[in-house]
Amino acid sequence: xxxxxxxxxxxxxxxxxxxxxxxxxxxxxxxxxxxxxxxxxxxxxxxxxxxxxxxxxxxxxxxxxxxxxxxxxxxxxxxxxxxxxxxxxxxxxxxxxxxxxxxxxxxxxxxxxxxxxxxxxxxxxxxxxxxxxxxxxxxxxxxxxxxxxxxxxxxxxxxxxxxxxxxxxxxxxxxxxxxxxxxx
Amino acid sequence: xxxxxxxxxxxxxxxxxxxxxxxxxxxxxxxxxxxxxxxxxxxxxxxxxxxxxxxxxxxxxxxxxxxxxxxxxxxxxxxxxxxxxxxxxxxxxxxxxxxxxxxxxxxxxxxxxxxxxxxxxxxxxxxxxxxxxxxxxxxxxxxxxxxxxxxxxxxxxxxxxxxxxxxxxxxxxxxxxxxxxxxx
Amino acid sequence: xxxxxxxxxxxxxxxxxxxxxxxxxxxxxxxxxxxxxxxxxxxxxxxxxxxxxxxxxxxxxxxxxxxxxxxxxxxxxxxxxxxxxxxxxxxxxxxxxxxxxxxxxxxxxxxxxxxxxxxxxxxxxxxxxxxxxxxxxxxxxxxxxxxxxxxxxxxxxxxxxxxxxxxxxxxxxxxxxxxxxxxx
Amino acid sequence: xxxxxxxxxxxxxxxxxxxxxxxxxxxxxxxxxxxxxxxxxxxxxxxxxxxxxxxxxxxxxxxxxxxxxxxxxxxxxxxxxxxxxxxxxxxxxxxxxxxxxxxxxxxxxxxxxxxxxxxxxxxxxxxxxxxxxxxxxxxxxxxxxxxxxxxxxxxxxxxxxxxxxxxxxxxxxxxxxxxxxxxx
Numbered sequence: 160x161x162x163x164x165x166x167x168x169x170x171x172x173x174x175x176x177x178x179x180x181x182x183x184x185x186x187x188x189x190x191x192x193x194x195x196x197x198x199x200x201x202x203x204x205x206x207x208x209x210x211x212x213x214x215x216x217x218x219x220x221x222x223x224x225x226x227x228x229x230x231x232x233x234x235x236x237x238x239x240x241x242x243x244x245x246x247x248x249x250x251x252x253x254x255x256x257x258x259x260x261x262x263x264x265x266x267x268x269x270x271x272x273x274x275x276x277x278x279x280x281x282x283x284x285x286x287x288x289x290x291x292x293x294x295x296x297x298x299x300x301x302x303x304x305x306x307x308x309x310x311x312x313x314x315x316x317x318x319x320x321x322x323x324x325x326x327x328x329x330x331x332x333x334x335x336x337x338x339x340x341x342x343x
Numbered sequence: 344x345x346x347x348x349x350x351x352x353x354x355x356x357x358x359x360x361x362x363x364x365x366x367x368x369x370x371x372x373x374x375x376x377x378x379x380x381x382x383x384x385x386x387x388x389x390x391x392x393x394x395x396x397x398x399x400x401x402x403x404x405x406x407x408x409x410x411x412x413x414x415x416x417x418x419x420x421x422x423x424x425x426x427x428x429x430x431x432x433x434x435x436x437x438x439x440x441x442x443x444x445x446x447x448x449x450x451x452x453x454x455x456x457x458x459x460x461x462x463x464x465x466x467x468x469x470x471x472x473x474x475x476x477x478x479x480x481x482x483x484x485x486x487x488x489x490x491x492x493x494x495x496x497x498x499x500x501x502x503x504x505x506x507x508x509x510x511x512x513x514x515x516x517x518x519x520x521x522x523x524x525x526x527x
Numbered sequence: 528x529x530x531x532x533x534x535x536x537x538x539x540x541x542x543x544x545x546x547x548x549x550x551x552x553x554x555x556x557x558x559x560x561x562x563x564x565x566x567x568x569x570x571x572x573x574x575x576x577x578x579x580x581x582x583x584x585x586x587x588x589x590x591x592x593x594x595x596x597x598x599x600x601x602x603x604x605x606x607x608x609x610x611x612x613x614x615x616x617x618x619x620x621x622x623x624x625x626x627x628x629x630x631x632x633x634x635x636x637x638x639x640x641x642x643x644x645x646x647x648x649x650x651x652x653x654x655x656x657x658x659x660x661x662x663x664x665x666x667x668x669x670x671x672x673x674x675x676x677x678x679x680x681x682x683x684x685x686x687x688x689x690x691x692x693x694x695x696x697x698x699x700x701x702x703x704x705x706x707x708x709x710x711x
Numbered sequence: 712x713x714x715x716x717x718x719x720x721x722x723x724x725x726x727x728x729x730x731x732x733x734x735x736x737x738x739x740x741x742x743x744x745x746x747x748x749x750x751x752x753x754x755x756x757x758x759x760x761x762x763x764x765x766x767x768x769x770x771x772x773x774x775x776x777x778x779x780x781x782x783x784x785x786x787x788x789x790x791x792x793x794x795x796x797x798x799x800x801x802x803x804x805x806x807x808x809x810x811x812x813x814x815x816x817x818x819x820x821x822x823x824x825x826x827x828x829x830x831x832x833x834x835x836x837x838x839x840x841x842x843x844x845x846x847x848x849x850x851x852x853x854x855x856x857x858x859x860x861x862x863x864x865x866x867x868x869x870x871x872x873x874x875x876x877x878x879x880x881x882x883x884x885x886x887x888x889x890x891x892x893x894x895x
């Protein structure tokens with residue numbers, strides 16, 4: 160089971176990354192920081208003659224690499240009660256890939272994947288983060304991906320998350336599941 | 344009551360724009376298409392020494408202009424069960440403005456505003472768009488804005504929305520309310 | 528298309544009933560007021576030897592009559608951000624019917640039905656009533672029923688609903704749809 | 712900190728009760744099984760002359776006893792994506808108590824309480840149970856109660872819950888918090 164972590168935050172070693180590290184502790188994973196890539200917002204050409212034009216950014220290469228992993232961990236800070244705009248742009252672009260004649264295997268490929276979500280926010284994340292979880296469920300349902308679990312942690316200032324014993328305990332539990340058969 | 348429409352879509356004359364036009368028919372409004380502006384994703388420097396550095400894009404000028412309106416209509420296509428990444432980036436940047444020493448009046452200014460949401464999507468928007476509505480409520484609550492109403496329309500292909508009689512009827516109703524005292 | 532209305536309220540001619548009357552105006556329907564029936568809370572015997580014992584109340588007869596209709600309109604006041612306990616008890620009992628050896632046609636029968644929800648509440652129903660709508664969607668999905676639409680109206684004191692022009696407009700729109708081919 | 716558990720299920724030693732026992736292990740609590748009480752559905756007389764008539768059931772005595780506790784744990788099986796009808800009826804009746812001239816201290820008294828929710832269901836509870844959690848949040852917000860946490864466990868057949876390691880781990884974590892200063 161090859162595992163990729165997709166980080167949607169921009170602060171190095173932020174709360175979300177710290178919590179995610181508890182989940183992947185001792186596990187072999189590949190980490191992708193979206194902030195290291197240029198990913199443009201989608202321009203909707205689903206109904207244009209000629210379809211989507213080529214976009215000169217890093218998205219295409221990134222999605223192709225991510226497609227080679229079987230388990231995807233979406234790790235995003237909660238900005239304004241949802242995933243970061245950066246991560247949203249990444250997912251929005253899937254609409255383009257779904258219509259890309261050279262990516263006809265995309266949907267099929269994603270259908271075999273399983274997903275986790277790890278998200279940290281400062282304003283009652285275990286309540287106000289729930290609509291975001293429902294959205295991830297709709298996203299994964301649409302793609303046929305299996306949503307295996309999520310953790311909503313609380314943190315605002317740097318290192319706040321280290322005090323969220325509930326989230327840390329859930330991270331350890333998730334670590335056990337992910338570790339099985341995935342030694343680093 | 345000065346009214347601004349903030350469009351989060353990229354397709355010219357798309358379904359969301361069409362539905363919004365029913366709402367603002369005969370009403371004097373200023374329309375902002377986010378796709379006409381360069382708005383970078385937020386880089387979280389809330390906790391950096393020195394705070395947020397200047398960002399060389401169009402956000403600052405745009406938010407200042409939008410702040411002069413009293414009613415904000417957020418009009419976004421539903422991408423992946425939420426607002427577009429472009430609109431998300433716009434809102435994410437509010438976190439920066441909230442900490443901008445030269446924008447100390449931002450929060451106070453937004454508190455006096457009222458908001459509407461108009462969104463059109465292709466996959467059961469009146470159900471699967473509800474988490475997005477809840478998020479807008481949380482956003483407006485945080486800013487102290489008054490959430491006066493929303494319309495979720497159905498449309499996938501161009502002009503689909505013209506068949507959604509429920510959404511059109513709701514748009515006409517919203518138009519009546521907005522029109523009062525706002526002749527174009 | 529035979530239509531049944533199932534009322535979950537207890538106040539005669541309450542706000543929910545008033546709004547529902549706008550929806551069914553001129554349409555031939557059969558109205559069931561749950562308050563006129565004795566419907567006990569479910570006692571969970573799904574896993575008991577011998578299954579569910581007979582319950583001496585009005586539920587069995589009621590569900591059998593309701594099953595003969597093709598369109599079900601669930602009309603409930605919003606109590607504490609959800610359907611009334613009376614309506615919840617009625618739906619909870621479906622779990623019993625699903626296991627009743629003499630009701631083996633229940634699931635199949637319900638699968639062919641379509642449903643509407645009309646609900647009126649006093650505390651921001653168009654926002655705080657949304658989790659209830661999501662639950663109805665889950666319920667209808669489970670049963671294979673088609674969820675055709677809902678209206679969330681605002682009202683607390685008697686006749687408040689008559690001032691909710693948005694809900695009334697939506698009711699008229701729903702009335703048009705329901706009326707087609709259903710003259711009283 | 713006096714703790715009361717309010718059980719909404721009817722199956723003795725069911726999954727919800729089992730999970731709750733992990734939470735209250737070693738902690739002094741008083742357990743109330745709603746199934747042991749007769750609690751009628753509310754009859755809405757908020758707007759009747761003379762207000763609510765006396766109801767000849769066990770509710771009044773029960774709510775008065777429960778009011779003497781500082782922490783309330785709502786433990787309910789998830790029936791049809793929400794709390795049981797029995798628990799809903801119990802909460803619906805709070806509307807009556809809020810208007811009871813002899814219970815004028817009710818609101819004030821509840822404001823000082825803190826609440827937990829423990830719920831077990833068979834159909835993707837960590838996703839499809841989320842609207843119920845949002846409703847509990849609205850309920851507690853209305854009453855001014857503090858919502859300290861919740862656990863959503865998975866279980867359908869008896870003893871299923873014993874395999875939900877995530878829920879059990881969360882229960883142990885909650886047990887630690889509750890135990891502090893509450894030895895049995």
